[in-house]
Amino acid sequence: MGTSNSTRDIILRTLRARGKCSVNVLAEASGVSPVSVRHHLANLQAESLVAVEFERHGVGRPRQLFSLTESGLDQFPSRYVRLTSRLLDELKESSPPEAVEALFSGVANSMAENLAAKLGGLPLAERLARMVELLSEEGFEAEVEQSDQRLVIRELSCPYFRIGRKHPEVCTVDQAFIASALALPVERVSCLLHGADSCTFEVALEPPSGGIRS
Numbered sequence: 001m002g003t004s005n006s007t008r009d010i011i012l013r014t015l016r017a018r019g020k021c022s023v024n025v026l027a028e029a030s031g032v033s034p035v036s037v038r039h040h041l042a043n044l045q046a047e048s049l050v051a052v053e054f055e056r057h058g059v060g061r062p063r064q065l066f067s068l069t070e071s072g073l074d075q076f077p078s079r080y081v082r083l084t085s086r087l088l089d090e091l092k093e094s095s096p097p098e099a100v101e102a103l104f105s106g107v108a109n110s111m112a113e114n115l116a117a118k119l120g121g122l123p124l125a126e127r128l129a130r131m132v133e134l135l136s137e138e139g140f141e142a143e144v145e146q147s148d149q150r151l152v153i154r155e156l157s158c159p160y161f162r163i164g165r166k167h168p169e170v171c172t173v174d175q176a177f178i179a180s181a182l183a184l185p186v187e188r189v190s191c192l193l194h195g196a197d198s199c200t201f202e203v204a205l206e207p208p209s210g211g212i213r214s
Contacts, residue, residue, distance in 0.1 A: 007030050007032055007036065007037075007040055008043075008044070010029060010030040010031075011026050011029075011030055011037065011040055011041070011044070012044070012068070012072065012075060014029040015050065015066060015067055015068045015072070016068055016072075016073065016161075017141065017156070017157035018156060018157060018192070018197065019067060019161065019192045019193075019195070019197075020053075020065040020066065020197070021066055021067075022063055022064065022065060023037050023038055023041070023064065023066070026041075026066070041066055044072070047071075048069055048071050048072075049068065049069060049071055049072035049075065050066050050067070050068060050069065051066070051067055051068075051069050052064050052065065052066050052067075053065050081162045081163060084163055085163060085166055088163070088166075088167045091103070092167075100169065101169065104169045104170065104172050104173070105176075107173060108172050108175075108177065109176060111173060111176065111177055113180070115131075115134065115177060115180050115181050116180045116181075118130070118134075119131070119181055124182065127181055127182055127183070128144060128151070128181075128182065131177075131178065131181035131182065132144060134177075134181070135155065135174070135177070135178075138159065138174075138177075139157070139158075139159030140155045140157060140158060140159065140174065141155065141156040142154065142156070143156065149205050150202055150203060150204050150205060151182075151202070151203040151205065152200065152201070152202055152203075153178060153186075153200070153201040153203065154198040154199070154200050154201075155174065155199040155200075155201075156198050157192075158174075158192050158199060160173070160174075161192060164192075164193050165193060168193060171188070171191065171193065171199075174199070175188055175201065178201055178203075182203055184203050184204070184205075185203070185204070186201050186202070186203050187201065187202045187203075188200070188201055
């Protein structure tokens with residue numbers, strides 16, 4: 001029973017962190033077989049905690065992607081989410097759109113300024129490593145890879161996911177955070193809120209760039 005509950009909890013936590021997952025991803029995260037994961041998912045669907053959708057990816061049967069329902073999300077401590085959402089609802093009702101945009105921009109810039117103060121003057125390689133650490137401290141599970149003349153930064157989880165589903169303006173915060181850390185323009189190319197496997201950002205490096213330069 002203990003192992004069963006543990007696997008169930010890992011599945012729920014993985015879905016909360018990553019948004020949408022295949023059976024194989026959940027099996028890898030929980031360390032059990034895909035057959036066992038499907039058994040747990042069937043029970044979670046019966047309890048209305050998990051939903052499934054089908055995604056076509058080339059020839060063959062569509063891939064099943066699982067995600068938490070609202071009831072599933074409510075399995076986690078979420079009072080702060082409800083309070084924040086209500087505050088933002090009130091703000092949007094009482095303020096013009098440009099004021100709301102300015103507020104989120106101000107929050108992002110404030111975080112970015114604090115970050116820039118910590119990383120100012122460091123070589124890019126050190127800023128990059130420290131940025132990943134700081135993203136983790138903020139609740140993002142981030143990884144970085146370098147390809148040709150660009151950096152690709154992937155956030156596999158987002159602490160703002162639940163808020164962002166209703167108030168996508170919060171997505172400006174992490175992008176500004178990354179741009180300030182690297183002191184380079186950052187482009188968002190995918191987002192967990194839109195069903196992607198990660199929030200992905202691309203950063204162009206000035207050529208020539210045989211490696212990360214200071």
